[in-house]
Amino acid sequence: MSELxxxxxxxxxxxxxxxxxxxxxxxxxxxxxxxxPPRHRPADLLPGARSVVVVGGAQPRAGDWAATSRAVLExxxxxxxxxxxxxxxxxxxxxxxxxxALFVPPGTASxxxxxxxxMLAAELAGVxxxxxxxxxxxxxxxxxxxxxxxxxxxxxxxxxxxEAACPAPACREMWEREATTPCLEVCPxxxxxxxxxxxxxxxxxxxxxxxPRCHTRVHTHWIGGFQKVLEEALNEPDKDKRxxxxxGDFFTRTLWAVTYSSTNVAQCFECMRVCPAAHGKKExx
Amino acid sequence: MARGPEGPAALAGVxxxxxxxxxATPAASATREESIKAVGLEAGARVVGxxxxxxxxxxxxxxYRPDDILPGARSVVVAGGDGPTAGAWRCPDHRVMEITGYDLRENVAVHAMCDHIExxxxxxxxxAPSLPVHGHxxxxxxMLAAELAGLxxxxxxxxxxxxxxxxxxxxxxxxxxxxxxxxPPLDRPACPHPGCVAMYKRIGTTPCLRVCPACLSxxxxxxxxxxxxxxxxxxxxRAQTYGIGSFQKALHEIVNEDDPARRRTMIYxxxxxxxxxxxxFYRDSIAQCFECMRVCPVGRKHRxxR
Numbered sequence: 173m174s175e176l177x178x179x180x181x182x183x184x185x186x187x188x189x190x191x192x193x194x195x196x197x198x199x200x201x202x203x204x205x206x207x208x209p210p211r212h213r214p215a216d217l218l219p220g221a222r223s224v225v226v227v228g229g230a231q232p233r234a235g236d237w238a239a240t241s242r243a244v245l246e247x248x249x250x251x252x253x254x255x256x257x258x259x260x261x262x263x264x265x266x267x268x269x270x271x272x273a274l275f276v277p278p279g280t281a282s283x284x285x286x287x288x289x290x291m292l293a294a295e296l297a298g299v300x301x302x303x304x305x306x307x308x309x310x311x312x313x314x315x316x317x318x319x320x321x322x323x324x325x326x327x328x329x330x331x332x333x334x335e336a337a338c339p340a341p342a343c344r345e346m347w348e349r350e351a352t353t354p355c356l357e358v359c360p361x362x363x364x365x366x367x368x369x370x371x372x373x374x375x376x377x378x379x380x381x382x383x384p385r386c387h388t389r390v391h392t393h394w395i396g397g398f399q400k401v402l403e404e405a406l407n408e409p410d411k412d413k414r415x416x417x418x419x420g421d422f423f424t425r426t427l428w429a430v431t432y433s434s435t436n437v438a439q440c441f442e443c444m445r446v447c448p449a450a451h452g453k454k455e456x457x
Numbered sequence: 458m459a460r461g462p463e464g465p466a467a468l469a470g471v472x473x474x475x476x477x478x479x480x481a482t483p484a485a486s487a488t489r490e491e492s493i494k495a496v497g498l499e500a501g502a503r504v505v506g507x508x509x510x511x512x513x514x515x516x517x518x519x520x521y522r523p524d525d526i527l528p529g530a531r532s533v534v535v536a537g538g539d540g541p542t543a544g545a546w547r548c549p550d551h552r553v554m555e556i557t558g559y560d561l562r563e564n565v566a567v568h569a570m571c572d573h574i575e576x577x578x579x580x581x582x583x584x585a586p587s588l589p590v591h592g593h594x595x596x597x598x599x600m601l602a603a604e605l606a607g608l609x610x611x612x613x614x615x616x617x618x619x620x621x622x623x624x625x626x627x628x629x630x631x632x633x634x635x636x637x638x639x640x641p642p643l644d645r646p647a648c649p650h651p652g653c654v655a656m657y658k659r660i661g662t663t664p665c666l667r668v669c670p671a672c673l674s675x676x677x678x679x680x681x682x683x684x685x686x687x688x689x690x691x692x693x694x695r696a697q698t699y700g701i702g703s704f705q706k707a708l709h710e711i712v713n714e715d716d717p718a719r720r721r722t723m724i725y726x727x728x729x730x731x732x733x734x735x736x737x738f739y740r741d742s743i744a745q746c747f748e749c750m751r752v753c754p755v756g757r758k759h760r761x762x763r
Contacts, residue, residue: 175763217553218544259560260501262542272762274544274553279734279741281552282727323544324763395733399724407717433737 180269181328184225187264191257194229194313197297200329201322207292214322217287218274223327225261226290226297228316230254234456237445245445246393249437251278251317258319271325278319284387290318298330303338304369305355305443306381307450311337315450337449339371347371354446367443390438397426489578490637493534493570500569501562502536503626506606506640509533510632513605521597523632527583532637534570535599535606537626538563543760546751555699555745556738563629571631580635587629593689599628606630607640612648613675614665614749615696616687619647624756646681650754654680664752673749696746699728699735707732 181198188196201214201221214221230253236244258275265273276288291308294300300308300316310316311333343353352360359365361382366389368380388396401423408414417423429436444450487495490507497505510523510530524530538561545557567584574582586596600618603609609618609626620626621643653663657677666673672692675685693702707729714720723729735742 211550217548217550219547219549256560262544263539263560266543266759266762270762272544272547273542274548275542275557277553277556277741279556279738281550281556282731287550287553395730395737398733399730402711403721403724406712406720430733430737 175326176269180325184261184265184269184327188225188227188257188261191260192229192253193227193257194231194316195299195310196225196227197294197299197330198327199224199226199293199296199298203296203329204288204292207296208289212285212288214288217276218272218322218324220272220324221274221322223323223325223329224288224293224297225258225265225321225323225327226293226299226318227254227257227261227320228294228299228310228313228318229257231313231316231452232441234451234454237451245441246439247432247435249435251437254317254319258321262321262323265321265323265325269325271323273321273323273325276320276322284383288320288322290320293320294318295332298332301333301336301338302379303355303447303449304343304353304376304379305338305359305367305447305450306383306386307444309337309447309449310452311335311449312453314452315444315447338447339374339376340447340449342448344371344374354448355443358442358446386440390440392439393422393425393429393436395430397422398430401426488638489635492577493573493637496573497534497536497566497570500566501538501560502566503539503623504537504608504620505566505570506535506537506603506608507532507637508535508602508605508607509637509639512639513601516601516605517598523585523597526586526597527581527632527634529581529634530632532633532635532639533585533602533606533630534567534633534637535602535608535628535630536563536566536570537603537608537620537623537628538566539623540625540627541747543762546747546760554747556735556741559627559741559743561627561629563627567629567631571633574631574633574635578635580633582631582633582635585630585632593693597630597632599630602630603628605639605642607642610643610646610648611682611685612665612753612755613653613663613673613682613685614648614669614753615672615689615692616685617750619753619755621645621647622756623759624753625750647755648753649677649680649682651680652754653677664754665749668748668752692746696744698745699731699742700739701736703728703732704736 185196201224204213214224230250232245236248255278262273262275265271280286294308300310303309307315314337339353346353356367356369359367361368361380366382366386369376370378401417405414405417408417494505509532513522523533541554541557545554571582571584574580587599589595603618609620612619617625649663654677657663666675672688676683711720711723714723
């Protein structure tokens with residue numbers, strides 16, 4: 173018998189949606205054990221963890237995808253909005269339900285490894301599934317940003333998504349015709365891109381994603397860019413060239429990106445731009 | 458829901474904070490002080506209090522008073538927001554607390570109240586500037602504002618303002634030309650907690666003084682703080698290991714390094730990378746040491762959950 177009052181899980185999900193999430197799902201904390209390495213499982217971060225609440229949202233709007241200037245998507249990041257929802261849910265769980273709640277920090281403890289994989293959390297909470305392009309896609313809304321809260325509250329958990337968003341019907345048809353999909357075609361690993369994969373019977377049976385290569389393209393104006401220019405500037409013996417490096421457009425944009433971290437999340441969206449499943453099912457005029 | 462004052466529906470909106478004097482008054486008969494507080498609490502503040510501008514005059518040097526910042530200022534409204542959740546305090550991985558994200562909702566609450574004051578009462582209202590402009594000195598002290606608004610008192614622990622109900626909160630304030638009735642300062646200081654007074658009687662120290670004798674020292678007399686010393690510079694170097702200071706330190710070492718290979722190692726090191734991340738994600742990397750607050754009993758009842 174649940175220790176929570178009736179309707180608690182539904183009320184929490186309702187609060188998440190009202191706070192701005194597009195979707196909210198709940199995973200069993202133990203479900204991570206067979207997928208996540210030690211120290212990166214819910215109970216490693218919060219002793220006694222029983223559930224993981226996952227919210228998705230703050231995605232690019234249909235208008236952002238339709239904009240003709242690539243600078244729009246490069247500088248419209250809104251991940252901060254979904255993280256704010258996660259933080260508020262953590263506070264709500266503690267103050268309203270009386271259970272411990274840990275907002276999973278969006279940063280990393282070291283290197284590129286997150287404290288808890290938000291992509292795995294979204295999958296286990298039934299609000300998304302992995303795509304050929306890498307990101308977890310929600311079947312209704314497509315590409316979303318994610319935030320998660322680990323809690324000791326025994327919330328009602330959701331099952332995994334039954335119908336995966338990827339590959340979309342249009343991509344399956346394209347595969348039958350051309351042996352590729354929009355995302356694989358726009359960024360093929362065999363031609364200097366990041367992605368590769370294979371469909372059989374309408375399902376992905378092999379995927380390949382070159383994360384380091386993708387990282388250098390998606391985060392061109394981020395901390396890596398800063399470090400790169402700093403090293404070059406210090407290695408440059410010519411004072412005039414050094415000045416050009418430091419006042420150059422690349423370094424200036426990098427400084428903007430570091431300062432406005434929440435609005436300069438990524439600088440490449442091509443695999444998502446061409447993905448029929450990434451933009452959600454709602455059609456606009 | 459189990460503990461909310463308004464039942465399950467409270468989760469769908471923003472609940473009423475339990476420590477919010479007088480905000481339960483129906484909107485139609487609410488005073489303007491109650492109305493402003495309700496706006497702040499609904500916007501995410503945990504507590505809201507009010508101080509008069511006059512209260513700052515005897516404690517603050519000229520140039521740092523509210524009416525030096527907003528001519529004609531009459532009142533200061535202060536919002537306190539939550540810090541880490543109880544779950545974050547329990548995390549065995551210290552790195553989570555080091556970069557655990559904050560909502561900083563007190564800033565949102567202050568802006569919501571500013572908008573409300575300007576629209577509803579036609580008086581000027583601005584967020585009080587609080588980021589340091591010279592060294593560690595802010596244009597206006599949020600700690601003093603919180604004290605004068607009756608939201609908390611200074612503690613042994615780095616002189617952090619403790620709210621008697623919630624302990625550690627983060628504060629923001631607004632300055633307005635609207636005259637408002639102030640809240641009285643707390644009649645009893647939040648620190649030392651009765652448990653700490655008893656501990657001091659037994660062994661001559663308190664939890665915070667014992668956990669960080671490097672930064673803190675003090676004495677208790679008649680159940681109150683008699684003397685208190687806080688080594689701010691030492692604390693700063695420990696509490697903010699990633700941030701502007703660490704960036705400056707690492708950059709200084711990098712530009713002074715003549716060997717390109719060593720320089721490269723320093724530039725791409727985990728320390729420098731995390732320092733840069735701290736600059737970008739400032740909300741997530743506010744502090745890297747919480748030990749004096751970890752052991753503080755004030756507000757701990759809100760950290761004891763299931």
